[in-house]
Amino acid sequence: MRFLKIAKDDWTRGVEDLKKSFRVFGPVKEKEAYDFRLLDKGVLPDFSFQNTRLSPKSTVYPQSEILFEYTLDESKADHHVHKVPEKDYSPRVILGIRPCDAKAFELVRLNFDTPEYKDPYWLSAYEATTKVGLACDDPCSTCFCTSAGSGPYDEAGLDVLLADRDDHFLAKVLTEKGEAFVSAAGWNTEAPDAEAGFEKLAAEAEGKVPGGVPTDKLADKETVALHGADFWEDVAFSCINCGTCTYLCPTCWCFDIQDEVKGAEGVRMRNWDSCMFPLFTLHGSGHNPRATKVDRVRQRFMHKLKYFVDRYGRGIQCVGCGRCVSSCPVNIDIRRVARLMNEFEPAPEKCPA
Amino acid sequence: MVRQQAFYMPWFANLESSEHLTDHERLLTFTRDAGPLGHEPGQFLQVSVLGVGEAPLSVCSAPREQAFQVCVTDKGHVSHALHKLGPGDKVGMRGPYGQGFPVGRFAGGDVLLVAGGVGMAPLRCLLGSLLSRREDYGRIILVYGARNPGCLLFKKDLDAWGRSGEVEVHCIVDHADDTWTGPEGVVTDPLADLELDPENTRVAMVGPPAVFRFAGAALLERGISGNDIYLSLERRFQCGIGKCGHCQLNDLYICRDGPVFSWSFLKNRPEATELGQ
Numbered sequence A: 001m002r003f004l005k006i007a008k009d010d011w012t013r014g015v016e017d018l019k020k021s022f023r024v025f026g027p028v029k030e031k032e033a034y035d036f037r038l039l040d041k042g043v044l045p046d047f048s049f050q051n052t053r054l055s056p057k058s059t060v061y062p063q064s065e066i067l068f069e070y071t072l073d074e075s076k077a078d079h080h081v082h083k084v085p086e087k088d089y090s091p092r093v094i095l096g097i098r099p100c101d102a103k104a105f106e107l108v109r110l111n112f113d114t115p116e117y118k119d120p121y122w123l124s125a126y127e128a129t130t131k132v133g134l135a136c137d138d139p140c141s142t143c144f145c146t147s148a149g150s151g152p153y154d155e156a157g158l159d160v161l162l163a164d165r166d167d168h169f170l171a172k173v174l175t176e177k178g179e180a181f182v183s184a185a186g187w188n189t190e191a192p193d194a195e196a197g198f199e200k201l202a203a204e205a206e207g208k209v210p211g212g213v214p215t216d217k218l219a220d221k222e223t224v225a226l227h228g229a230d231f232w233e234d235v236a237f238s239c240i241n242c243g244t245c246t247y248l249c250p251t252c253w254c255f256d257i258q259d260e261v262k263g264a265e266g267v268r269m270r271n272w273d274s275c276m277f278p279l280f281t282l283h284g285s286g287h288n289p290r291a292t293k294v295d296r297v298r299q300r301f302m303h304k305l306k307y308f309v310d311r312y313g314r315g316i317q318c319v320g321c322g323r324c325v326s327s328c329p330v331n332i333d334i335r336r337v338a339r340l341m342n343e344f345e346p347a348p349e350k351c352p353a
Numbered sequence B: 001m002v003r004q005q006a007f008y009m010p011w012f013a014n015l016e017s018s019e020h021l022t023d024h025e026r027l028l029t030f031t032r033d034a035g036p037l038g039h040e041p042g043q044f045l046q047v048s049v050l051g052v053g054e055a056p057l058s059v060c061s062a063p064r065e066q067a068f069q070v071c072v073t074d075k076g077h078v079s080h081a082l083h084k085l086g087p088g089d090k091v092g093m094r095g096p097y098g099q100g101f102p103v104g105r106f107a108g109g110d111v112l113l114v115a116g117g118v119g120m121a122p123l124r125c126l127l128g129s130l131l132s133r134r135e136d137y138g139r140i141i142l143v144y145g146a147r148n149p150g151c152l153l154f155k156k157d158l159d160a161w162g163r164s165g166e167v168e169v170h171c172i173v174d175h176a177d178d179t180w181t182g183p184e185g186v187v188t189d190p191l192a193d194l195e196l197d198p199e200n201t202r203v204a205m206v207g208p209p210a211v212f213r214f215a216g217a218a219l220l221e222r223g224i225s226g227n228d229i230y231l232s233l234e235r236r237f238q239c240g241i242g243k244c245g246h247c248q249l250n251d252l253y254i255c256r257d258g259p260v261f262s263w264s265f266l267k268n269r270p271e272a273t274e275l276g277q
Helices: A008-018 A099-112 A120-127 A176-185 A194-208 A223-227 A232-236 A244-248 A293-312 A323-327 A334-343 B077-083 B117-131 B155-164 B188-193 B209-221
Strands: A002-007 A023-030 A033-038 A064-071 A092-097 A129-134 A160-165 A168-173 A255-262 A265-272 B011-020 B025-031 B044-049 B053-058 B068-073 B090-097 B110-116 B140-146 B168-173 B201-206 B229-232 B260-262
Touching (some): A002 A008, A008 A168, A099 A120, A099 A129, A129 A176, A168 A176, A168 A194, A244 A323, A255 B053, A323 A334, B025 B077, B053 B077, B068 B117, B117 B140, B155 B168, B188 B209
Parallel strands (some): B110 B140
Antiparallel strands (some): A002 A168, A064 A265, B011 B025, B025 B068, B044 B090
């Protein structure tokens, strides 16, 4: 681990140099929102955002991805052969990831990188990716990263962490991938005295994040009691099951597998899916184990704030980015639900009369 | 590093025959060049028809046989396409996946199989496994409920098992017709009349939620331990390997942690609505 100082002029030149050996992704402003895009020659990442509309999840895990291709044309020699299309797993770098979103990659990894089944598509893309974070000095009102096991200067999942200091960046180089990245950009001005300053900035930034979302008691709650709690009807009442929360969430990983055919040429795709939709669980028999809206809303919160906690012992499946709070069309707020769940006490059993 | 794509890539099986079982079900028999499937009773396959899609289907033939079979109900796009295939067609397969019935725990005692509807399919696989080492078990009892006599699967097998004296077969239908000489009712009816040795009986149940709920409660009432009642849950499996999220049940992935669980294991997991909790 070491610190570098990158002057803004040098940043502009370095980003262009990086494009010779990396595919460079970064936030750009499109209409009123910021999103991560592959940056063409001459395009710099735009760091004037608080947070991007979508997380950079899709740079590793595309919303729609081809698993394999095939032809149904029996006159062709390779009919009914599964072919993996050429995929670009050359080195790529994501510039300007917020620390919360970087931590989210580590949580999603728990699902895709298991000892017996290492998801080849997700892991190939993940391993090809260098993640360069941009520390958060100006959190949104909906942020609660410090309550969710992350923070505005959190280094989890990052290779380099940048702090924007007006005319220069301070860079904390965290991993070997990070070293390869700064070397490719030609940034080498050491800033050995930066450590104390970095810590001070981190402490100041953490103080600005709205906190107060307690999660400390979730692991000790009884699943059955929490599942049967009386607040779920109320929480779910206004939900329209639109799925916005799950699509915007940097830690949601569920997908659907579908065949798509044009003429005789077919592909098997996987597409992001959402537990908010009734079809997500509908059986061929017509039985639906999560038949009602309340079942589905409860599933989303229970998965993030209870089942994940129990299964992995790594805290909640949420990094506090606040996207689901700010984009929910009916103002359902995970911070409120976390509070309800964390403070929940089952009604005492009544003594028989 | 680019990794092996094998998890999502089906291998091909050769369809040997497609046999009419009922108005809605066909029995498909497959072989594969690599030899026997090597499945455990209760495991499932992701069966795929290129251009249509994939569907999870449990294996219904006994382990270790050269060919393997699945029973397909004509319900959706994939199953409808499977019904139209004939001998010589190649069908994509992934798996077998999941944790099957703990056959080792069944040895030395009586085994009660409770099947509801198409739940008979995976239990036929288990029964085949039990019969291949018949001497390891005490009584083997099959209680099988179907909607009507026309819906009963594997009629030839049911006759053969009954005649052999190796299996006590009790079939019951919700709605009898002129051809039916057996009892009319639900699976809990024959269960109530059975003499059971609760200390020494292991149960395997596969059926719709109502069968689990009522038969499970009845068996617990009879004194059989929840640790000895095994059930196979159904969900909308897509990946089959614990990634896609469709089969989540509380902290579990049914496709990877199940689909077979003991009643006791599921008891504190309220998403297992099949238990009626």
